[in-house]
Amino acid sequence: MPAVIHVEVTEIRQNxxxxxxxxxxxxxxAIIDRGRVMARLVPPVDRRAEARRALEELRARARxxxxxxxxxxxxSAADDPP
Known part of the structure; x- marks a missing residue:
C-alpha cells in the first residue's frame, strides 16, 4: 500500500x-489542519472488481x-428437535 501524503488544508484549498x-x-x-488529520481523500473502491476477485478465490478453493x-x-430438518 502506498504511503499517505499529508497536506495542509490551505494547500488543498488552493490546488x-x-x-x-x-x-x-x-x-x-490526509488533510492536515492545525497539525491534526481532519480528513482523508481516498480513491473509490471498485466493489464489482472486489467481488469478482473474492468469487475467483472461492472458485479456486471450492470442491x-x-x-x-x-x-x-x-x-431431515423436520426430525430436528425444536
Missing amino acids: LPSWLERVRGGEEV VGDVESPVGEAW
Whole structure:
C-alpha cells in the first residue's frame, strides 16, 4: 500500500483539482489542519472488481462433488428437535 501524503488544508484549498487528480490516480491524501488529520481523500473502491476477485478465490478453493446421489444416511430438518 502506498504511503499517505499529508497536506495542509490551505494547500488543498488552493490546488484542489490537482490533488483530486492524484487521488484519482490511486494516491491517498490526509488533510492536515492545525497539525491534526481532519480528513482523508481516498480513491473509490471498485466493489464489482472486489467481488469478482473474492468469487475467483472461492472458485479456486471450492470442491463440488456429486450433489445428486443419496448421502448414505437419512436426514431431515423436520426430525430436528425444536
